[in-house]
Amino acid sequence: MKRFIQGQDRTQSTLLPELLDEYITEDNPVRVIDAFVDQLDLADLGFEGVDPAQTGRPSYHPSVMLKIYIYGYLNRIQSSRRLEAEANRNVELMWLVARLNPDFKTIARFRHGNGPAIRKVCSQFVELCRRMHLFTDAMIAIDGSKFKAVNNCDKNYTQAKIKKRMQEVEKNIQQYLEDLEAADIRSPKQSTSHQVRLTERIAMFQAQMKSLETIESELQATPDKQLSQTDPDARSMQHRGGGIVGYNVQAAVDTKHHLIVAHEVTTAGHDRTQLANMSKQAKDALQKETLTVVADKGYYKGEEVAACVENGITPIMPKCLTSGNKANGLFDKRHFVYDPKSNTYQCPAGELLIERFRSLEKGKHLINYWSSNCKHCTLKSSCTTSDQRRVKRWENEEVLDQMQSNLENMPDAMKIRRCTIEHTFGTLKHWMGASHFLMKTKAHVSTEMSLHVLAYNMKRVMSIMGSVALIKAIAT
Numbered sequence: 001m002k003r004f005i006q007g008q009d010r011t012q013s014t015l016l017p018e019l020l021d022e023y024i025t026e027d028n029p030v031r032v033i034d035a036f037v038d039q040l041d042l043a044d045l046g047f048e049g050v051d052p053a054q055t056g057r058p059s060y061h062p063s064v065m066l067k068i069y070i071y072g073y074l075n076r077i078q079s080s081r082r083l084e085a086e087a088n089r090n091v092e093l094m095w096l097v098a099r100l101n102p103d104f105k106t107i108a109r110f111r112h113g114n115g116p117a118i119r120k121v122c123s124q125f126v127e128l129c130r131r132m133h134l135f136t137d138a139m140i141a142i143d144g145s146k147f148k149a150v151n152n153c154d155k156n157y158t159q160a161k162i163k164k165r166m167q168e169v170e171k172n173i174q175q176y177l178e179d180l181e182a183a184d185i186r187s188p189k190q191s192t193s194h195q196v197r198l199t200e201r202i203a204m205f206q207a208q209m210k211s212l213e214t215i216e217s218e219l220q221a222t223p224d225k226q227l228s229q230t231d232p233d234a235r236s237m238q239h240r241g242g243g244i245v246g247y248n249v250q251a252a253v254d255t256k257h258h259l260i261v262a263h264e265v266t267t268a269g270h271d272r273t274q275l276a277n278m279s280k281q282a283k284d285a286l287q288k289e290t291l292t293v294v295a296d297k298g299y300y301k302g303e304e305v306a307a308c309v310e311n312g313i314t315p316i317m318p319k320c321l322t323s324g325n326k327a328n329g330l331f332d333k334r335h336f337v338y339d340p341k342s343n344t345y346q347c348p349a350g351e352l353l354i355e356r357f358r359s360l361e362k363g364k365h366l367i368n369y370w371s372s373n374c375k376h377c378t379l380k381s382s383c384t385t386s387d388q389r390r391v392k393r394w395e396n397e398e399v400l401d402q403m404q405s406n407l408e409n410m411p412d413a414m415k416i417r418r419c420t421i422e423h424t425f426g427t428l429k430h431w432m433g434a435s436h437f438l439m440k441t442k443a444h445v446s447t448e449m450s451l452h453v454l455a456y457n458m459k460r461v462m463s464i465m466g467s468v469a470l471i472k473a474i475a476t
Contacts (some may be wrong), residue, residue, distance in 0.1 A: 115447035149234035237269035
């Protein structure tokens with residue numbers, strides 16, 4: 001092989017052994033992992049096995065196992081079996097853990113038994129980013145995304161699914177009984193192989209029916225009338241026009257460097273009750289007195305907006321219009337202008353709608369307004385089909401009006417939200433691949449998600465300031 005770059009002879013011996021450290025450059029990400037884990041107080045974070053047992057076989061230090069997992073998630077290697085293989089052949093991982101090679105059961109057991117501590121490590125890196133002044137803008141974007149659980153769709157049951165499957169099984173049983181009756185007429189004196197096969201199929205479907213009846217009784221005992229057999233915490237959710245059995249992961253991302261400030265794994269199939277919770281977590285993580293939050297209309301709920309305002313958080317999102325008047329060609333509530341001084345609404349015809357009475361509907365205190373001149377109004381056909389057009393106002397609706405005003409004063413808010421957080425979830429799902437969470441139950445899935453978030457944030461910071469600068473910042 002002349003005129004090519006030649007490799008080193010595999011049998012060539014060297015006078016002095018090469019140092020493993022020479023294979024790892026100064027800006028290699030594994031040096032960041034090493035520096036970050038070494039400065040953590042693992043005992044204070046709650047890791048098991050920091051103090052070794054006085055008897056028995058020596059164990060691996062928790063820092064070694066934590067370094068393995070951070071390296072794995074940073075390089076899209078989440079499986080404990082694959083991490084075991086990498087520890088025996090990957091030079092970077094050999095350097096990181098000093099050529100230790102724990103088996104996959106030991107690796108998996110560490111992740112399974114140290115969930116709360118691992119989640120605190122993720123928070124520790126967010127705190128490090130705060131100390132490095134990476135969160136200078138007190139503005140975040142909040143969104144949620146559905147992630148698949150290890151539970152298969154066929155192993156998830158709702159009342160509608162159970163009813164549909166029972167109907168299918170009953171139909172199959174009836175069909176096979178009719179086929180068996182026809183076969184008995186053709187061969188009344190002897191049992192043919194076809195008749196035996198039909199009998200076996202009927203017995204199989206009858207066993208399926210008994211199994212479904214058992215599942216139905218278990219389903220009725222659950223609070224939300226939903227049962228997942230593989231992962232009991234996974235829930236069926238709407239996702240892009242179809243369905244998915246998994247978890248709804250919430251994230252709060254800062255709008256400057258796109259770092260994940262706070263995250264939480266939920267089992268709710270919607271985002272309507274998550275705005276105040278995620279905003280409060282983000283505010284606590286950033287240690288800001290005030291905070292601006294942008295979100296989409298899926299988070300729109302009056303009580304959540306009011307809770308944010310009470311905590312010094314300014315939410316910005318479009319209103320969710322639920323009235324069917326616009327679709328029917330009638331004026332909707334946006335055409336009625338509220339005057340806070342006189343506590344009245346002005347309709348498109350210029351008439352005043354005054355307060356009539358107050359009511360309590362679905363836990364909300366509402367004020368009802370209408371005018372006495374609706375019957376003779378020339379615009380009545382475009383306003384209402386009733387005798388009077390009534391407008392209801394929530395007692396705390398001024399916070400919703402202020403939020404709408406903030407949105408109008410910040411027309412690019414939704415663009416900022418989309419550019420901030422959409423790619424964050426896209427990146428995390430790309431790293432996971434066309435797969436699902438490897439662990440079961442919400443607590444363990446939260447641990448796995450924290451490792452994904454930690455790896456994402458670490459890679460973002462290394463991209464922003466470089467590995468060498470990050471190592472120096474960790475050391476100070």
